[in-house]
Amino acid sequence: DAGVIQSPRHEVTEMGQEVTLRCKPISGHNSLFWYRQTMMRGLELLIYFNNNVPIDDSGMPEDRFSAKMPNASFSTLKIQPSEPRDSAVYFCASSLGLGAGSYEQYFGPGTRLTVT
Amino acid sequence: AQTVTQSQPEMSVQEAETVTLSCTYDTSENNYYLFWYKQPPSRQMILVIRQEAYKQQNATENRFSVNFQKAAKSFSLKISDSQLGDTAMYFCAHNYGGSQGNLIFGKGTKLSVKP
Numbered sequence: 001d002a003g004v005i006q007s008p009r010h011e012v013t014e015m016g017q018e019v020t021l022r023c024k025p026i027s028g029h030n031s032l033f034w035y036r037q038t039m040m041r042g043l044e045l046l047i048y049f050n051n052n053v054p055i056d057d058s059g060m061p062e063d064r065f066s067a068k069m070p071n072a073s074f075s076t077l078k079i080q081p082s083e084p085r086d087s088a089v090y091f092c093a094s095s096l097g098l099g100a101g102s103y104e105q106y107f108g109p110g111t112r113l114t115v116t
Numbered sequence: 117a118q119t120v121t122q123s124q125p126e127m128s129v130q131e132a133e134t135v136t137l138s139c140t141y142d143t144s145e146n147n148y149y150l151f152w153y154k155q156p157p158s159r160q161m162i163l164v165i166r167q168e169a170y171k172q173q174n175a176t177e178n179r180f181s182v183n184f185q186k187a188a189k190s191f192s193l194k195i196s197d198s199q200l201g202d203t204a205m206y207f208c209a210h211n212y213g214g215s216q217g218n219l220i221f222g223k224g225t226k227l228s229v230k231p
Contacts, residue, residue: 043221103149107161
């Protein structure tokens with residue numbers, strides 16, 4: 001199994017630009033999670049989906065952030081416009097589902113975003 | 117509110133020795149799950165071990181084991197025969213086992229294994 005795939009691995013952009021992060025979950029997993037990791041705030045859940053439907057987006061910091069999951073094998077996290085304080089490592093994770101016994105989340109390698 | 121507390125920001129251990137990382141959590145739920153994740157310098161988050169709250173037996177995965185004290189809401193990770201490759205950040209995480217799927221993470225403990 002290829003695991004969770006994220007692209008790009010590194011992204012450097014200028015303030016004000018649009019950034020799109022991509023994720024392919026493990027095949028057969030029905031739940032997908034987006035996290036952000038910074039030194040100051042640690043790991044924060046931004047949003048998660050179940051069966052392609054957003055379940056909880058209360059962690060999305062601002063309207064500049066949006067996420068979509070058009071199908072079971074692809075999700076995007078978009079930041080528009082980007083700001084220096086968005087610099088972080090963004091992780092995507094997937095799990096079998098939200099039911100009992102399905103809680104292990106498997107993480108992708110992360111995207112390191114730097115906004116200058 | 118659910119919280120996860122890791123009170124040891126940094127720890128070190130000699131190779132081949134045993135080390136225990138602490139974690140406490142707060143929840144009002146009765147059925148939930150607890151996890152330890154490892155994040156080496158490569159930054160990949162790797163699941164180390166999981167524990168279901170309804171199971172009294174402590175989980176074990178090779179050199180990794182947990183001491184789960186439900187009443188005390190404590191979930192420590194013991195690493196036996198520490199190896200250099202165990203050097204990493206270790207995160208304790210909690211999921212309260214309902215229809216919610218999100219994990220609550222602690223701030224992490226940075227473990228250094230010294231030769």
